[in-house]
Amino acid sequence: MTGPTHLRIGPLRRFTRNLLLPVDFFDQHLLVKYTRNPSEARDEIRGHARLGQHYRVPALRARLRVPGGYVLTYERLPIGPDRGLLLDLLNAHEPSSELHAYMRQLTAAYRDAILTTAQRADQAQVVRKLYWDRAAPGGRLDAYYRGRDFPVAAGIVDVPVSRLGTYVLNINGQRLHLDWAATLRRLHDHFAEPEPVWAALTQGDPTDVNLAHPLAWLDYDTAGLNSIPGEFANFLWYASALGGWLVPTYNPAAFADHRATFDHIVANTPQLLRATVDRTTNTVHIDYAWRLSAPRRTAINAYWERLVLPVAERLWAGTNLADLLRPYVAMRILAVYNLAELAPEDRLVLLARLAEAMSPSFDPVAYFSPLESPCPAL
Structure with missing residues (x-):
């Protein structure tokens, strides 16, 4: 008998040169973003921090420098098929x-x-x-x-x-x-x-x-x-x-x-x-x-x-x-x-x-x- 699945992944989406992957881990709903351009990723990290002073933005949970770019992990908002935007x-x-x-x-x-x-x-x-x-x-x-x-x-x-x-x-x-x-x-x-x-x-x-x-x-x-x-x-x-x-x-x-x-x-x-x-x-x-x-x-x-x-x-x-x-x-x-x-x-x-x-x-x-x-x- 198997226990409940605490990890759910996908589907993977591509936007311009970036990859987005929704991940559910226990009770956390996350959005993992892989950005190929390290300079753009650094701009995004700085921009997120500045914007959060005056606007509502999802939390940035983690950031990781990887070969070829950055992986950024955000709080995932309730956005789905034909809803959330x-x-x-x-x-x-x-x-x-x-x-x-x-x-x-x-x-x-x-x-x-x-x-x-x-x-x-x-x-x-x-x-x-x-x-x-x-x-x-x-x-x-x-x-x-x-x-x-x-x-x-x-x-x-x-x-x-x-x-x-x-x-x-x-x-x-x-x-x-x-x-x-x-x-x-x-x-x-x-x-x-x-x-x-x-x-x-x-x-x-x-x-x-x-x-x-x-x-x-x-x-x-x-x-x-x-x-x-x-x-x-x-x-x-x-x-x-x-x-x-x-x-x-x-x-x-x-x-x-x-x-x-x-x-x-x-x-x-x-x-x-x-x-x-x-x-x-x-x-x-x-x-x-x-x-x-x-x-x-x-x-x-x-x-x-x-x-x-x-x-x-x-x-x-x-x-x-x-x-x-x-x-x-x-x-x-x-x-x-x-x-x-x-x-x-x-x-x-x-x-x-x-x-x-x-x-x-x-x-x-x-x-x-x-x-x-x-x-x-x-």
Whole structure:
């Protein structure tokens, strides 16, 4: 006769270059994480310690340096198939009272922590991974695009992206302009400027898979003193584009335990309505509908009203938020996925979104959560 099993292991999951393994040992529920990059693991350990001063984080039970990386053992939160993340509250047809309550709690916690820790910081003090390092020479912008040309949308708009600046872009009835090389230079130059930035202690990568429900923060390698506009742009772009559309489309393995995500891809995928080139006037006509599910729209609106605006009123009174957010939004569009490797329709919509973000008429409220889909004249 055998006794009860006090050890339960698995299943093993892979996220980027990391491995995650749930382990139950007697009454302890643990999550074992193997990180191949020792530098990132050290950043995560430091980030976890700093974040725990102002946010709820699962306890770090153990850390062990092993050949090729680190093994970190965390308290495991009650996260399972289609439960335990903000993502799961967003994977619904309509926003729930639970989602409304969660967003009130989330934004209140962020507002208190950001306003308590906000400071003007030199670039050397802030976490550089998601923006500065990617825009620096040899960073991700260069790795993706330097010396490379590709069609705006092969088979749809057969214009080389390098020549896009010679065309007028008529996007949903708005005349815009996007000079590809100048945009890349502008981003390189912006993140090379030595001026201090407003920063605060945050997790740095506030995606709907890094925010647990009940409220807690996960993933700490970008935790620390982060640019506040960068933090805002990260959440807004992930909630409106990456989490519901691009990541499940191009990295479906990330949602292996949250399969309901795939039931809502259509509701969160932009619809390309028209794409033509008029070479007599050098005009590219692009009409698209930006589709966003009601729960995602609710989360974005709550984040904007309850967090972005109150923080902006304290730190940037009278400043145009569009100017603060623009370079960070552009980096989210360009330096997460390589646009050249995406499907032509997806690339075309993202280039249209980039042109809108870089435009002097950029309006973040309408951009991230429009009240209704545009109805262009066809």
